[in-house]
Structures are given as C-alpha cells and as structure tokens.
Amino acid sequence: MDIRELKTFESKYLSSIGGRIINPVTAWLNPKLIFVDDKSMECEFEVRPEMADPLGILHGSIRAAMLCDILGILANHPGDKVSAITTGMNIDFIGKAYVGEKVTVIAEIINKGSSLVYMSGKILNEKKQIIAKGSTRLFVLNNN
Numbered sequence: 001m002d003i004r005e006l007k008t009f010e011s012k013y014l015s016s017i018g019g020r021i022i023n024p025v026t027a028w029l030n031p032k033l034i035f036v037d038d039k040s041m042e043c044e045f046e047v048r049p050e051m052a053d054p055l056g057i058l059h060g061s062i063r064a065a066m067l068c069d070i071l072g073i074l075a076n077h078p079g080d081k082v083s084a085i086t087t088g089m090n091i092d093f094i095g096k097a098y099v100g101e102k103v104t105v106i107a108e109i110i111n112k113g114s115s116l117v118y119m120s121g122k123i124l125n126e127k128k129q130i131i132a133k134g135s136t137r138l139f140v141l142n143n144n
Helices: 003-007 024-029 060-075
Strands: 032-036 040-046 083-093 102-112 116-124 130-141
Touching: 003 032, 024 060, 040 060, 060 083, 060 102, 060 116, 060 130
Parallel strands: none
Antiparallel strands: 032 040, 040 102, 083 130, 102 116, 116 130
C-alpha cells in the first residue's frame, strides 16, 4: 500500500485497513488516521483504562508504542516498496494525558537515505500540550 492508498483512509481507524499495515499492536492501539502525505502522518488515539498507569495517566510504554507504530507506518508506506525496521529510538516524556482523553501523534520524516531513515514524532494531549517527543532511525531493508 502506498501513501495515495493510505490517504483514502483519512478519518478512519487504521484497523479497518487490514493486511500488512495492521499488526496486532496497531490493532490494539486502534489509531484513527487524521492526515498523511509522503513526509508526515497524524493519528488520534483514545486513552483507554488498559493504557494507563495506576494514577490514570497514559503509561510511558504506551506512548512509546504509539510513536513507534505511527513512525513505522509512515516509513514503510512511501509507495516505493521499501521496508524499514527501527534500530533506535529516543523519547522524552514531558506531560500527561488521562484516561478518556484523545491524544494526537504527529510523525515526520526528517531525512531518507538509501540505508537509513531519520524521523521525529510528538504526542499532544487535548490541550495541544506536548506529552512526549521522540526521534528514531530506521534501517532500510533490501527487498530484492
């Protein structure tokens, strides 16, 4: 699936796509695609009770999964049959979101080379405050 095809799912939950793009983690997180182009992607997530720590705050590991998932989907669907895997990720947990809130993940491709893709992402709460930000690099696999 290339970005043009993925774009037809804007305003829909990615779980409705099925196939290769949806792995069990994506299905469980259940992101709603807001926007996508060849350099960026925005998705919305509902913070559910099973995603929270004992204080009802979105758990850091779930924030990491949200970032990793959306960054990976964007990196792997450019339309040029490229596959890439995460080799490292740095995340800062800055603020909080609570159960029942919606959070927005924004992913961007910073640089795409023949062997590495550099990306950044952030998560915003309903007040548009950054609650996490991160960067990642992905290794481009040879699909020959």
